Amino acid sequence: MAGRADRKAAAAARHRLLPGGRLAGPMPWIIAIMMFLTVLAAAAALGLGAAVRSMSADLAGRASVQVVEADPQARAALSARTLTALRRADGVRSADAVDPAVLADQLRPWLGDAATSGDLPVPALIDVMLTPGDAPAKLDGLRRLLSGLSPKLRIEPHAAFLLPLAGLMTALGWLSAAVVLLMILATGAVVILAARGAHDSHRSTIDVLHLMGSTDVQIARLFQRRIGLDAMMGSALGFSFAAFVILLIGLRLSATGSDLIAAVSLDTPGWLILAVLPIFGAVLAMLTARWTVLRALGRAL
Structure with missing residues (x-):
């Protein structure tokens, strides 16, 4: 008990x-x-x-080439030569010209109708995709290649912007x-x-x-x-x-x-x-x- x-x-x-x-x-x-x-x-x-x-990962191997030329015909010719040279260059997986209409649509919020009127000399753009590997060294090689083609070509890696x-x-x-x-x-x-x-x-x-x-x-x-x-x-x-x-x-x-x-x-x-x-x-x-x-x-x- x-x-x-x-x-x-x-x-x-x-x-x-x-x-x-x-x-x-x-x-x-x-x-x-x-x-x-x-x-x-x-x-x-x-x-x-x-x-x-x-x-x-997405931006490490991507870059944009700007063709800074005021004359439309000279810009188109330089863009074609640059595109051909990039596609033959070592370390480049692909190179594609950006459609001017698409570029104008992206610039319209900032430039208005002037982006499509032709009054402003908008640079041509080429989207470049590099092969996997040492991206800085490949970008340096592309800079030397572009500087030899024309002083009006500029290349900017996408990663630098972001x-x-x-x-x-x-x-x-x-x-x-x-x-x-x-x-x-x-x-x-x-x-x-x-x-x-x-x-x-x-x-x-x-x-x-x-x-x-x-x-x-x-x-x-x-x-x-x-x-x-x-x-x-x-x-x-x-x-x-x-x-x-x-x-x-x-x-x-x-x-x-x-x-x-x-x-x-x-x-x-x-x-x-x-x-x-x-x-x-x-x-x-x-x-x-x-x-x-x-x-x-x-x-x-």
Whole structure:
């Protein structure tokens, strides 16, 4: 009878440490908010990184040749000679003249009707695709080739135009990664405060468990389980809302019609990394709670 009473008392004490209701206290909601922000920051870092890699791969081997000649007939003749020389040059995969009508449509937002009237001497453009390999050395060779043909030829690598943008996107990606790290540290701090508060508010219950023969490890496991459940529910809730927001933003980016903006996207490995974050958050919360409670119990002795 005495043993049964002791077990009932221990069970009642454990129930006081592990209340049945979930999402009732602030802990799960705080974890949900922090996981929501963590997943969004991680998605930004992964998406920006993918965009920079895609941009670098697409533009590393591309360049544009400008034929700066005011006379239309001389410009057309020089463009034809340049196109023939480029197609025969080493390191050039393809060379294609840009349609003047397409170029005029792209210049119309800035020049208006003057882009198609013929009043302005718009340079002719040749799109050049290099073979894989040492792009800077091949561009230097093409510069020497073009300078020998005419001083009115200029070559510009596409990567040079977007280099500042790539640097900005890289910096924003690292900033997002730093935000993820700060959110992880903040989550650990919140769990420490919650574990300390739970320990201080349940000291009488802990004393009863000690009298029933429970060890510090067993008591810490109870706190670990309680905070772990809160962290799992909060992490799942935060991840769900974050995934919905990411999908919504992805649809909006795709609707812009810009290849550069659409490149800021998540592939399958990126989604897998995001899916690991809630699991990592729950494990971090449980280990932090265990360490905090064990340390508090050790000091109390």
